Amino acid sequence: MILELDCGNSFIKWRVIRTDASVVGGGIVDTNQALIEAVEALAGDTPARCRLVSVRTEEETDHLGDALVKAFGLSIVRARSATALAGVTNGYDDYERLGLDRWLALLGGYHLARRACVVIDLGTAVTSDFVSAQGEHLGGFICPGMPLMRNQLRTHTRRIRYDDESAERALSSLQPGRSTVEAVERGCTLMLHGFVLTQLEQARSLWGEDFTLFITGGDAGLLHQVVPQARIVPDLVFVGLAMACPLE
Ligand SMILES: Nc1ncnc2c1ncn2[C@@H]1O[C@H](COP(=O)(O)OP(=O)(O)OP(=O)(O)O)[C@@H](O)[C@H]1O
Numbered sequence: 360m361i362l363e364l365d366c367g368n369s370f371i372k373w374r375v376i377r378t379d380a381s382v383v384g385g386g387i388v389d390t391n392q393a394l395i396e397a398v399e400a401l402a403g404d405t406p407a408r409c410r411l412v413s414v415r416t417e418e419e420t421d422h423l424g425d426a427l428v429k430a431f432g433l434s435i436v437r438a439r440s441a442t443a444l445a446g447v448t449n450g451y452d453d454y455e456r457l458g459l460d461r462w463l464a465l466l467g468g469y470h471l472a473r474r475a476c477v478v479i480d481l482g483t484a485v486t487s488d489f490v491s492a493q494g495e496h497l498g499g500f501i502c503p504g505m506p507l508m509r510n511q512l513r514t515h516t517r518r519i520r521y522d523d524e525s526a527e528r529a530l531s532s533l534q535p536g537r538s539t540v541e542a543v544e545r546g547c548t549l550m551l552h553g554f555v556l557t558q559l560e561q562a563r564s565l566w567g568e569d570f571t572l573f574i575t576g577g578d579a580g581l582l583h584q585v586v587p588q589a590r591i592v593p594d595l596v597f598v599g600l601a602m603a604c605p606l607e
Pocket residue numbers: 366367368369370371387414460481482483484505506576577578
């Protein structure tokens with residue numbers, strides 16, 4: 360069995376797959392220890408191999424790797440930056456600066472679409488990347504995601520305070536808010552809607568209607584009504600991870 364990890368800035372997304380790629384289990388955790396416990400709790404064999412992508416520091420990622428080797432004695436392959444892979448060229452001036460989660464998600468998107476695509480990932484940050492039909496990465500955009508927008512408002516004001524349950528309830532509609540929680544949650548959601556619609560405009564001016572829009576990341580669900588044509592692929596980073604780190 361293979362342990363797959365996407366180590367983001369706030370959470371670790373994990374899953375365990377068999378060699379035939381069928382999924383045994385998976386989830387989202389916020390600490391290395393919680394990851395080890397979740398994998399230990401899976402019925403069946405422990406994974407012998409691991410492939411991972413991380414946007415954390417080298418030290419944090421090494422620390423996680425050491426903990427996994429200690430717990431499971433597995434071998435680890437890490438996704439690395441590349442100038443080109445699987446028919447896609449990295450569009451950054453300095454290819455190593457492109458976030459590896461973005462690189463893998465756009466590799467996965469191009470692989471699935473086999474034509475021009477835009478890949479939007481809604482996590483701690485929101486990112487968007489453009490790939491032409493020829494596999495040329497044209498670059499992309501980075502902006503704050505829902506968790507960062509909320510927290511900036513909470514941190515830099517004195518009277519914006521509310522709990523998680525009321526935040527969830529506030530999104531039952533996108534009408535003008537009649538309480539702080541509604542005003543903030545709906546306002547930030549509409550910022551994301553606006554962002555995504557502008558990405559669509561850019562894609563249309565480049566390619567007409569001849570492209571696929573992919574949406575991934577923990578907050579992908581906030582968008583599906585605005586862009587019903589989008590393909591929501593929650594595991595897009597894992598699609599790219601398998602391409603970048605093949606385990607024969
Ligand atoms: N089960 C879940 N656990 C945690 N967050 C979740 C879950 N489902 C949806 N989310 C939402 O997903 C967002 C986090 O996104 P995601 O997990 O894709 O990225 P991340 O690890 O925080 O950061 P990165 O963008 O660096 O990968 C949060 O806003 C959170 O509300």
